[in-house]
Amino acid sequence: MLQGKKLLITGVSSGIGEETARIARAQGATVIGVDVNPPKVEVDQFLRADLGERASIDALLAQLQLLPYGLDGLANIAGLPPTRPAPQVLRVNLVGLKYLTRGVLPKLADGASIVNLASLAGVGWPEAVPAIRASESLDFESVEAFCAAHGIEGARSYFFSKEALIAWTLQNRWTWRARGIRMNAVSPGPVDTPILQDFIETLGARAEEDMKTMDRPGRATDIAPVVAFLLSDGSGWLRGANLPVDGGMHSHILVQQHGL
Numbered sequence: 001m002l003q004g005k006k007l008l009i010t011g012v013s014s015g016i017g018e019e020t021a022r023i024a025r026a027q028g029a030t031v032i033g034v035d036v037n038p039p040k041v042e043v044d045q046f047l048r049a050d051l052g053e054r055a056s057i058d059a060l061l062a063q064l065q066l067l068p069y070g071l072d073g074l075a076n077i078a079g080l081p082p083t084r085p086a087p088q089v090l091r092v093n094l095v096g097l098k099y100l101t102r103g104v105l106p107k108l109a110d111g112a113s114i115v116n117l118a119s120l121a122g123v124g125w126p127e128a129v130p131a132i133r134a135s136e137s138l139d140f141e142s143v144e145a146f147c148a149a150h151g152i153e154g155a156r157s158y159f160f161s162k163e164a165l166i167a168w169t170l171q172n173r174w175t176w177r178a179r180g181i182r183m184n185a186v187s188p189g190p191v192d193t194p195i196l197q198d199f200i201e202t203l204g205a206r207a208e209e210d211m212k213t214m215d216r217p218g219r220a221t222d223i224a225p226v227v228a229f230l231l232s233d234g235s236g237w238l239r240g241a242n243l244p245v246d247g248g249m250h251s252h253i254l255v256q257q258h259g260l
């Protein structure tokens with residue numbers, strides 16, 4: 001339950017973020033929603049921000065500073081699909097997400113929970129470690145040069161953004177332990193939201209095949225309750241975890257990979 005929690009949820013105007021806001025409020029949380037588009041779901045406060053722009057995030061952080069209370073949770077759900085230009089995908093899905101999270105940290109209450117919306121698309125992160133290491137110093141201005149240096153173009157930007165996000169979540173398992181602040185990730189397989197079509201367009205036959213293997217794509221209502229659980233005190237012993245919420249796809253990949 002999220003009774004009494006003050007939560008900051010990004011990507012609140014569509015899909016998984018919208019459903020997470022709905023569930024969180026139904027469980028008694030106060031929700032501050034962030035998105036570049038206006039929300040359809042009811043929130044306690046909406047703050048418009050473009051999470052791919054440093055100045056816009058700075059303005060958002062300044063508004064958050066004025067809140068008379070600390071935040072009990074941050075759900076980083078906003079994200080762009082692989083059909084968008086590679087530098088923009090990296091700015092929103094990785095650079096902006098990390099910049100916002102670091103900026104919000106002083107405003108988080110002790111014991112707060114941070115949840116990152118990663119993806120099954122990030123499952124290959126161990127093979128991308130050199131580029132992930134190089135991305136640790138990535139900022140808004142250096143994204144184009146980074147993409148050129150690491151051959152990140154087209155849909156690869158989306159995969160890389162999620163690989164690096166999973167790695168960052170694991171790396172930060174204990175970073176804020178003294179304050180009881182923990183960070184975890186959720187990795188859905190394909191989910192039926194407005195960006196599902198973008199994935200099908202990008203991945204073609206593979207996406208269709210994956211969805212047949214899974215028997216159906218996920219729904220926002222399959223993913224949001226898991227995000228809500230990670231925001232709740234019941235998940236307090238989960239630190240740096242990346243939870244696959246994909247109808248069994250991650251297990252399927254693992255057993256096939258290891259010949260089981």
Ligand SMILES: NC(=O)c1ccc[n+]([C@@H]2O[C@H](COP(=O)([O-])OP(=O)(O)OC[C@H]3O[C@@H](n4cnc5c(N)ncnc54)[C@H](O)[C@@H]3O)[C@@H](O)[C@H]2O)c1
Pocket residue numbers: 010011012013014015016017034035036037049050051052077078079080081092117118119120187188189190191192193194195196199
């Ligand atoms: N749908 C899927 O198949 C799927 C699978 C795995 C992971 N995910 C991840 O889940 C998250 C939510 O995706 P969704 O399926 O709900 O997509 P969605 O498009 O329905 O929602 C994404 C939200 O993010 C917002 N957003 C995009 N760019 C922004 C920016 N620059 N600043 C502020 N807000 C911005 C959009 O306005 C939108 O409201 C994303 O991070 C996505 O990568 C989705």
